[in-house]
Amino acid sequence: MVNVIGGGLAGTEAAYQLVKRGISVKLFEMRPKNNTPAHTTENLAELVCSNSLGSKELASAQGLLKEELKMMGSLLIPLAEKAQVPAGGALAVDREEFSLLVTEALEKEPLLEIIREEVSEIPQGPTIIATGPLTSDTLATSLAEFLGDEYLHFYDAAAPxxxxxxxxxxxxxxxxxxxxxxxxxxxxxxxxxxxxxxxxxxxxxxxxxxxxxxxxxxxxxxxxxxxxxxxxxxxxxxxxxxxxxxxxxxxxxxxxxxxxxxxxxxxxxxxxxxxxxxxxxxxxxxxxxxxxxxxxxxxxVRLGVMHRNTFINAPRSLLPTFQVKKRGDLFLAGQLTGVEGYVESIASGLLAGVNLSRLQQSKELIVLPETTLLGALPRYITSASTENFQPMNANFGLLPLPQEKIRPKAKRKEFYANRSLRDLGEFIGEKELLQN
Ligand SMILES: Cc1cc2nc3c(=O)[nH]c(=O)nc-3n(C[C@H](O)[C@H](O)[C@H](O)COP(=O)(O)OP(=O)(O)OC[C@H]3O[C@@H](n4cnc5c(N)ncnc54)[C@H](O)[C@@H]3O)c2cc1C
Known part of the structure; x- marks a missing residue:
């Protein structure tokens, strides 16, 4: 049995990856008893602001990341497609339908118990913490104490x-x-x-x-x-x-x-x-x-944002497997790790879930190829400068450049997408990632 704390985008995807691999999960979500300043429902995987999960175009970073997630067996991306509303090239969803679809899918899982409680301290035993940018104060304090005060940033501004x-x-x-x-x-x-x-x-x-x-x-x-x-x-x-x-x-x-x-x-x-x-x-x-x-x-590749955000200094405290350096059975996922955005949070939840299940099964933990966004993003957040570390969203600037210059830009983007999907496909086969 493992704990997943936070039933947001990252926590629900992580919990699904675990139960799918035969691991029993206790998923803790503090709503509706305790609310955050931005959530308005009691549904799991609530989108707090925009209803868009970004571009569907494969030759865009948001589109490619969604495709990679589907290849890795994501729960949330196909459900978002099911709940989609017309929005041109973007995957926008009916937010109520989307979060209900995720809630219903998880409620059906026999190995999953959903506990509507706030967790105020880091639990013992294998755990994923995915409590998001609006992590409750009690748990944020507990994390700050565990990681060291300077390791937890309360952050409200980013530059482009x-x-x-x-x-x-x-x-x-x-x-x-x-x-x-x-x-x-x-x-x-x-x-x-x-x-x-x-x-x-x-x-x-x-x-x-x-x-x-x-x-x-x-x-x-x-x-x-x-x-x-x-x-x-x-x-x-x-x-x-x-x-x-x-x-x-x-x-x-x-x-x-x-x-x-x-x-x-x-x-x-x-x-x-x-x-x-x-x-x-x-x-x-x-x-x-x-x-x-x-x-x-x-x-x-990123524009400035201002909102309350709780995230750790990932390059100091986290491994690219999403394990906390100080405690191998403790994983973090979602916006708390310094990834920025809905799809990025889902991605980190998927990877943390896959890796915790591999840890439970005594299998080697994985970091995906650097040519994929699922590989490049955790590499970036865990190897960026520790000084003034700021969150990052998925973008092609994180991927290794092609050996030779490719112009125009549209062709280069196509190249990134094709290379990623090829390398991810090979990696999935080699490591038998889709098997339980
Ligand atoms: C105001 C705001 C607007 C945003 N708008 C966008 C946007 O438009 N587009 C975009 O791509 N990104 C946006 N983001 C950034 C980010 O992508 C989302 O916040 C995303 O939901 C993060 O996913 P997550 O799983 O990390 O956290 P969340 O989806 O927030 O999930 C965390 C969950 O943990 C629960 N929780 C918190 N503390 C505890 C505890 N102690 N015990 C139990 N449960 C707890 C919360 O209730 C919540 O359900 C926004 C962020 C904020 C704060």
Missing amino acids: IVTKDSLDESNGFWASRYGKGSGEYFNAPLNKEEYEIFYEALTSAESANKHAFEEKAFFEGCMPIEEIARRGFDTLRFGPLKPVGLIDSKTGKEPYAVVQLRQDDREGRLYNLVGFQTSLKWGEQKRVFSLIPALKEAEF
Whole structure:
């Protein structure tokens, strides 16, 4: 018997993978007795916000991840397809129907017991914790104590991330402030006129709606860039866009303002915009940030978000098998691990469930090939920089580049999808992953 805590997207997928392999599961869900600030029903696998699980296109990261999950025998993705509503190229669902389908499917499982209780401490024995971004305070405290205080982050802002490939390097320069380090930062300068245009657009752009509880986090947490900007025309030039100590190698001068981009993954394919945490609407972020000359063609793999989030410092505490380093029979899954998004949470639940069942059956634990998103995402979250670790969604920037450049971009995306499905198919066969 094993415990799964949290009947959200990750916990339900994990529980299903376990019972399917003959392992008895106690699934703990605190709703409806205790609610979170965002959930509104007592159903398992409730979607708290958008009803979209992203693109269906195979040549998109969201589409490919869903296909990989289906190949791995996911419960939730086929049920989402069953509950789908028309939404063009996206898999959008009737959220009530979807969560009811998942609840009913799990209630039928003879090896599964659903216990409607809050778990306030990490239990003994084999366990998956998948309590999500809104983990109850008691359990969050218990986790913080176990992992060490600094290992649990309460986080409310993220800055956008772009691919290095898409930076216009002719409009920027590589340097570190005051020449410290070896010029690891990409600097995107703005002259006075460009800064004025950017400033105007930033301060007049539209913010995303926030849940009431997020307002609090918003004021207590780090300040969004648009809020800093509203304090005065020059505030950004003394804050995140300060040019001091940065000499543009092309002009030999300090620019009027500079946006710095910092490497975000070990391989150096992704760069984040330093200090650009924001609560602007996603479309607005693309529009406004593309006004920075070196970012005019930037490909955004993650846009800034602001909401309460509980996640661990995965590169410090977690293995790519989703085991906690300090305790081999304790697994984490879902948004708590630093993956970002509905489908990513389902993916981590599936992998944690498969691995805990393998542990119970004394089988070797698995990490999927790095050419698949199911393999690349856990590798990323467990090997990213431990300093200022931020959650990550599925994107092609996580996958190894093709040996030779493939253009146009559409062809490259097709290549990623084909390579992933081929490698995943081979891996599933080799490790007999679909057998109990
Ligand atoms: C406000 C908000 C909006 C979001 N919007 C989107 C979006 O539009 N699109 C997107 O892709 N992602 C979104 N996310 C991010 C994320 O993908 C979802 O939160 C996703 O549901 C995470 O899956 P999960 O399984 O980790 O957590 P959840 O689906 O939240 O599941 C966790 C479950 O654990 C239960 N629980 C918590 N503590 C305990 C405890 N101590 N004992 C027992 N049960 C407990 C909760 O009641 C919940 O049912 C959003 C997140 C938030 C907070």
